Amino acid sequence: MESLAKAGPLNLSNLIKQHYHHTKLSCIISNPFVSWAVDAALENGIPCAMLWIQPCLPLLHTEDLPSFLLPSNSFGGVFKLLSDMFETIKKYKWVLANSFFELEKEAIESMTELCPIRPVGPLVPPLLLDQHQSLDVGIEMKKPDETSLDWLNKQRPHSVIYVSFGSLAVLSAKTMEAIATALKNTKHPFLWVVKTAGQLPLGFEEETKTQGLIIPWSLQTKVLAHPSIACFITHCRWNSMLEALVAGVPMIAYPQWSDQPTNAKLVVDVFKVGLKLKPGPNGVISNEDIEECITQMLSGPEFEGFKKNAAVLKQAACEAVTSGGSSERNIRLFVNEIARRS
Template sequence: MTSSESRAEELHVMLVAFSAQGHINPLLRLGKSLLARGLQVTLATTELVYHRVFKSSSTTAATTDTIPTNFTTNGIHVLFFSDGLDPNPDQTQLTPDDYMALVENLGPINLSTLIKTHFINNSKKLACIINNPFVPWVADVAAEFKIPCACLWIQPCALYAIYYHFYNNTNQFPTLENPELNVQLPGLPLLKPQDLPSFILPTNPFGALSKVLADMLKDMKKLKWVLANSFYELEKEVIDSMAETYPVIPVGPLLPLSLLGVDENEDVGIEMWKPQDSCLEWLNDQPPSSVIYISFGSLIVLSAKKLESIATALKNSNCKFLWVIKKQDGKDSLPLPQGFKEETKNRGMVVPWCPQTKVLVHPAIACFLTHCGWNSMLEAIAAGKPMIAYPQWTDQPTNAKLVSDVFRVGIRLEQDSDGFVETGELERAIEEIVSGPKSEELKRNAAELKRAAREAVADGGSSDRNIQTFVDEILATRLDVMESSNEVNK
């Protein structure tokens, strides 16, 4: 064992996220990589995650509501703090603004208590805290204990650059007086208002969500590092454009290992919803590159009008399809147009949730009709699948722009002012991506990015080197702190 590894084994890193699967899993996968480099890793998340994910696997709390303090998953310790939310699902229907305000109020107090109880009072060396952009108050807690803080950016680096320039007023952006203003930023193509994240548009109704991003990006000195769930080869231009401003360090893609050509048994992650594995059996019976996969993620609920448009396009296209539609609260049936399942029963399958990573790598999948959430996009990139982009809100419009104009692995749908896509436009996109003149080019580009993603996380790849540099800097920073402390105590 080297002296560096010996020192690392004595040091702990804490990951902090609240109860969102897409926030927790990238942090866990980064934590797994830090664990492999000798650091001790702890995830701190909300009690809601314990009740929804971990409780059934805990022997110490199988028959009670007591939350264990020695819980681990794949070698990572897990601690839980209250966000003030009742674990009863019927009492968790807050607006995004209400929930963010609740977490911001109670999170710092409860996280501080965890740190004192499990680290300070036990003389454990907490060398670094890693949060994500949606819990910026974690940086203040870290500063209170004089612990270096990193942020894992869980959207594209392009979004990091856009938000940085917006909240620091370095460029002009659309306003109520000039809503049609186009934006030109270094490392990015010209961005029209429909290409920008919804949080920075003058029509944004979610004040608290915009505020948490502003809290991070207007006071960057709180962060020693900004890491990103992306890879250099995917976003080279925009990453280079931020190098002299406030660098972002790509350490991804932080994805299930089965997508990256590694043994999936080594993976770590959580599932907030139980997938329906029968869809894999159905896919096994379909010809190669014959099935359109449709999913809008775990949060988005489509209107009846949008569901009708998609259903009609699928019916008219005569393509095979696998469609994920989450059940609505209190309803047993899926909200499908009347007669749709009967009319397409020999061509498609509709499920409330599926094992997405296994679906995307399946040879039967031809393309992915997606809302352009970043985790879903990264999974499609790592699986080498072209995309049809149907964005809804937050970072998704910008992600859709990246799909079509930067990564060049898909088609962006034309939407009206309300975000609706006509049936004919969906039919056009399906035909173009499956068998149109651009289909082969899109497949080649997707295959090239799949290769680049695997190389980035392999030994010696760009993200692998960045993670090792991060670990080395954690060790050096902690040694400097310890040496300064020893000088003061002499």
């Protein structure tokens, strides 16, 4: 990261001068992890906006903090990256947030006193926002397994447990065994994204072949939008969490690192759309705790509350991006300001 920060500004500035010397760039939009981009933009007289891709924050306990801020963090360069990020934020003319005002009203109002933040999200595929599919210009990181949608079509509404921990998380063998045992014991249908079958306990796939489906990668937005999905066991990466919120799907949070513990705090205590799995003293979750969470999510006393809160947030997200909605207005204001400067 340090090498990129040293070489990035000069190379970006040279790229702008070499390839856009006949064209006036109206704006550069960068994410928080390339905070040096704003210096190259200012050097070339181009206004710059930061696209903030993480949530605002409620009151936190130690276990809720992003892992990079803890003494146990082994990625030393990240703390400096975060420090530089907040130091350079004052240089940006705009900070665009992948969120929406109705989701984080209190935090957004507070942050506007520090920087010109404008929520323009949720930045999710149009399928989740009840918009026309022709508007979808996204790409998939990997080739998804489309058999999952055919399988979901055969399941009852609100019956399937969807399990996915993204492309980076690597779970221990004990954790994989606990999840597998819990899924088998609940007897609920499940769709589990597992990168390689070798990560599963021996014999599990054969034992549960009539109960669940295991795939290497999923069309996540289509899966979450499917009426058979009852809940989502997730690592709480912000994008995945937003997709679940917009789909109206309650969550069981099992955060791993980075901002995921903080996002899990939002799921449970702020948005109130789910529960959190807590590892035992040995650092491993038990299958009993997972089974209890699944039972509570699908039939416990808070079940209806989770569904209701998720539905309310789904509606708010859809309204935010429609004509006149909070995010749509912010995007329009942003574009108009750029147009006036051009």
